[in-house]
Amino acid sequence: MIKKLRRKLVAVAMLSLFIVLLIIIGTVNILNYTRMVDDAQRTINILKENDGSFPKPDMTPGHDKDIFKGMSPEAPYESRYFSVLMDANGNVSTIDTGKIAGTDTDEAAEYAARVLDSGRAAGFMGQYRFAVKDKDSGTLIIFLYCGREISNFRSVLLISVGISLAGMLAVFLLLVFFSGRIVKPVSESYEKQKRFITDAGHEIKTPLTIIDADAQLVELDCGENEWLDDIKKQTKRLTALTNDLIYLAKMEEGQKNTVKIEFPLSDIVEETADSFRARAINEGKSLEINIQPGISYCGDEKAVRQLVSILVDNAVKYADSEGNIKVSLTSAGTKRADTSKQAATAKPSGTSRSVKLEVYNTCEHIEAESVKHLFDRFYRAEQSHNSQTGGYGIGLSVAKAVVEAHRGKISAYTQDGKSLRITVVM
Numbered sequence: 001m002i003k004k005l006r007r008k009l010v011a012v013a014m015l016s017l018f019i020v021l022l023i024i025i026g027t028v029n030i031l032n033y034t035r036m037v038d039d040a041q042r043t044i045n046i047l048k049e050n051d052g053s054f055p056k057p058d059m060t061p062g063h064d065k066d067i068f069k070g071m072s073p074e075a076p077y078e079s080r081y082f083s084v085l086m087d088a089n090g091n092v093s094t095i096d097t098g099k100i101a102g103t104d105t106d107e108a109a110e111y112a113a114r115v116l117d118s119g120r121a122a123g124f125m126g127q128y129r130f131a132v133k134d135k136d137s138g139t140l141i142i143f144l145y146c147g148r149e150i151s152n153f154r155s156v157l158l159i160s161v162g163i164s165l166a167g168m169l170a171v172f173l174l175l176v177f178f179s180g181r182i183v184k185p186v187s188e189s190y191e192k193q194k195r196f197i198t199d200a201g202h203e204i205k206t207p208l209t210i211i212d213a214d215a216q217l218v219e220l221d222c223g224e225n226e227w228l229d230d231i232k233k234q235t236k237r238l239t240a241l242t243n244d245l246i247y248l249a250k251m252e253e254g255q256k257n258t259v260k261i262e263f264p265l266s267d268i269v270e271e272t273a274d275s276f277r278a279r280a281i282n283e284g285k286s287l288e289i290n291i292q293p294g295i296s297y298c299g300d301e302k303a304v305r306q307l308v309s310i311l312v313d314n315a316v317k318y319a320d321s322e323g324n325i326k327v328s329l330t331s332a333g334t335k336r337a338d339t340s341k342q343a344a345t346a347k348p349s350g351t352s353r354s355v356k357l358e359v360y361n362t363c364e365h366i367e368a369e370s371v372k373h374l375f376d377r378f379y380r381a382e383q384s385h386n387s388q389t390g391g392y393g394i395g396l397s398v399a400k401a402v403v404e405a406h407r408g409k410i411s412a413y414t415q416d417g418k419s420l421r422i423t424v425v426m
Contacts, residue, residue, distance in 0.1 A: 009175070017168060044142060080144075084141045085141075087137070087138040095108050111125055128143040208242065285321075288325065292330050295329060307399050312327060315359050326360040329357050331356075332355070356425050360420070366414050371413065406426045
């Protein structure tokens with residue numbers, strides 16, 4: 001539990017950091033890209049209005065500042081561009097590469113042909129921003145070199161991503177280091193709680209045993225009566241609850257206290273489930289058992305037997321009148337037998353790679369929200385109904401602890417609100 005809490009803490013913190021960095025990096029680079037495109041478009045619009053060249057100062061006296069508004073006065077001298085005029089048939093009429101040295105006439109013609117084939121009126125073609133202008137003499141395509149701006153944009157993008165990844169790695173290492181200290185008080189409290197449950201449980205069992213024995217002695221002297229029957233009944237219930245709490249605390253300590261041996265799982269499940277058949281028949285309910293034969297499993301036999309008993313008991317107990325209960329066990333695959341002595345010692349042959357146990361029962365009604373909390377300790381979906389059945393809401397918690405001690409998964413699902421399916425995969 002503490003390990004899961006620590007992992008969740010690290011995961012939530014890292015996810016939050018990732019989302020924040022993603023928003024920051026995305027915003028910065030989108031703004032950077034937008035600024036680059038706006039600057040290039042502003043320049044190419046001037047070229048487009050003046051048929052592929054910047055206007056000369058003497059051509060627009062007194063209006064230079066309006067034409068180059070928002071641009072550097074050095075823009076006409078810093079910009080590298082070329083233009084291609086295509087006739088109505090798509091053939092090159094004229095090419096002007098006087099303002100660029102890195103592109104010859106053949107490359108310029110090739111770029112113009114690609115633009116015509118694309119059908120776009122503006123955009124990027126490689127490292128060039130282009131614009132198309134229709135004229136009486138043909139189609140004028142203007143290209144503005146943006147290689148330096150594109151390179152700067154990519155550099156900023158890569159640097160920001162790299163710094164963010166390095167920062168996330170550093171934060172992850174710090175979280176792994178400090179998360180242990182963060183959850184340490186919770187871990188100590190949890191360990192104390194488990195020790196208290198175990199110690200208190202053992203202390204409670206002694207007076208319960210004495211009360212039960214005294215009740216039996218009084219019954220021998222005074223005979224049977226409803227008060228003594230009630231004392232014995234409640235003592236038995238309290239003893240069962242105490243045993244479950246002690247068992248739950250032990251199972252939550254993990255696999256270190258679990259003795260694992262190979263045993264015939266198919267036989268265990270069938271035998272345990274079949275022991276509930278008479279009870280189900282007496283209550284007017286049908287019990288169907290479908291067990292794949294020959295499945296063996298390496299685990300705590302006693303714990304697995306209790307797991308099956310809890311699930312089937314829960315299904316029979318809460319199934320509706322004349323309801324259906326189904327128990328099934330299947331294997332996801334079986335390892336090939338190994339006759340070597342070493343393999344037989346390390347891992348028994350024929351052990352299933354994974355097994356799936358399903359217990360299904362119909363019921364009068366169950367909320368989907370209740371299903372999410374079925375494995376919570378002391379949770380009961382229907383208080384009035386459970387008071388009649390005598391449950392404490394701890395059985396499925398014990399089942400979950402058993403499954404987790406075997407590194408498995410347990411889940412509950414309702415499809416129509418009138419049935420419940422509990423699935424265990426180990």
